[in-house]
Amino acid sequence: QFQFAESGGGLVQPGGSLRLSCEASGGRLSYYSIGWFRRAPGKEREPILCVGNSGSYRYYADSAKGRFTGSRDEDKNTVYLRMNNLQPEDTGVYYCAPVGRGAVCRMNDAEPFFGSWGQGTPVTVSS
Numbered sequence: 001q002f003q004f005a006e007s008g009g010g011l012v013q014p015g016g017s018l019r020l021s022c023e024a025s026g027g028r029l030s031y032y033s034i035g036w037f038r039r040a041p042g043k044e045r046e047p048i049l050c051v052g053n054s055g056s057y058r059y060y061a062d063s064a065k066g067r068f069t070g071s072r073d074e075d076k077n078t079v080y081l082r083m084n085n086l087q088p089e090d091t092g093v094y095y096c097a098p099v100g101r102g103a104v105c106r107m108n109d110a111e112p113f114f115g116s117w118g119q120g121t122p123v124t125v126s127s
Helices: none
Strands: 003-007 010-012 018-025 032-039 045-051 057-059 068-073 078-083 092-101 121-125
Touching: 003 092, 018 032, 018 092, 018 121, 032 068, 045 068, 045 078, 045 092, 057 068, 078 092
Parallel strands: 010 121
Antiparallel strands: 003 018, 018 078, 032 045, 032 092, 045 057, 068 078, 092 121
């Protein structure tokens, strides 16, 4: 079964950095774009950034521009979300999910392109 597991979250002070990982098992990530999403406390899940199968990425949240970057390592079958200059408003549970084939990023669909939402990894930005 093709599954994704998020990791790398934690408690960080404002201005700090984290790198989140989205590791796939049971299949290869190569053909798919992977989206990163955040559910802030008391809010709906929102799209943050999509990493296409070529490794290029695009933003879906203005707050991420200039601070967050996406990448992927095909050898490790893993997609990353690097977050710099974290702020308290970045607090939330971060999820990854397949969102399309190739460069297609279906970031507004209620469900992943296939499979189901994982557990996510919590990020808390606080002093």
